[in-house]
Amino acid sequence: MPIDFSAPSLVVARALIGASVFVDGVGGTIVETEAYDQTDPASHSHAGHTARNAAMFGPPGRAYIYRSYGIHWCMNFVCEPEGHGAGVLIRALEPTAGIERMRERRGLDALTLLCSGPGRLCQALAVTHELDGMRLDRKPFRVVARRPDAAVTVQAGVRIGISKSRELPWRFVLAGSRYLSKPMR
DNA sequence: TGTATGATCGCCT
DNA sequence: GGCGATCATACAG
Numbered sequence: 001m002p003i004d005f006s007a008p009s010l011v012v013a014r015a016l017i018g019a020s021v022f023v024d025g026v027g028g029t030i031v032e033t034e035a036y037d038q039t040d041p042a043s044h045s046h047a048g049h050t051a052r053n054a055a056m057f058g059p060p061g062r063a064y065i066y067r068s069y070g071i072h073w074c075m076n077f078v079c080e081p082e083g084h085g086a087g088v089l090i091r092a093l094e095p096t097a098g099i100e101r102m103r104e105r106r107g108l109d110a111l112t113l114l115c116s117g118p119g120r121l122c123q124a125l126a127v128t129h130e131l132d133g134m135r136l137d138r139k140p141f142r143v144v145a146r147r148p149d150a151a152v153t154v155q156a157g158v159r160i161g162i163s164k165s166r167e168l169p170w171r172f173v174l175a176g177s178r179y180l181s182k183p184m185r
Numbered sequence: 186t187g188t189a190t191g192a193t194c195g196c197c198t
Numbered sequence: 199g200g201c202g203a204t205c206a207t208a209c210a211g
Contacts, residue, residue, distance in 0.1 A: 034203070036203075042203070043203085044196095044203075047196090047197085050195090050196070050197095051195090051196090052195065052196070066195090066203085067193095067194055067195070068194090068202075068203065068204055068205095069192075069193070069194080069201095069202065069203095069204050069205080070192070070193030070194035070195080070202095070204095071192060071193060071194080071204070071205075072204050072205070074203065074204080076203085089203055091203085117204070117205070118203070118204070119204050119205060120204090120205075159203075160203080160204095161202085161203055161204070162202085162203060163201095163202080181204095
């Protein structure tokens, strides 16, 4: 069953734990996500439509990619019906495919540092603004839902690196994963 | 193991 | 002019 990206970002963020994402065949299992939507002061979409966040207000099932701190790229999957300004930030992967290419791009050997953080995983998967607004069901993307019978334990907690709406438990992780950007407290 | 800092882009006030 | 949905490095204890 494909993932229903027209669902609320909280539902999609939870459903994505244990799913997989690949860009040109390089990627792995999603182990950490965060939900954002227009009601949320921490979201880029909160203040409305701008050139940067346009993809968030477009159709669901596409990528929203933005530059973070002027240096890194971060990738979201757009959710909810078109115009709602919601998305899920992909924060960490467990690498499973194209690991040598990730190592070259990251200049690192340590498996746990290749994709454990939103900026790191974009560098490892060569994600840039060129993919902003692109459909997730077309090349170069491939998103594979977790198996319905998969035994995954999803843990919820507060999001990382934000100053507004800090208390909302909108971060989701695969319990016990070694590949998180930070351990769940 | 932790705290501090610089890099540097786009949007906002 | 200020501030991030970050990360790597430098240093202290």
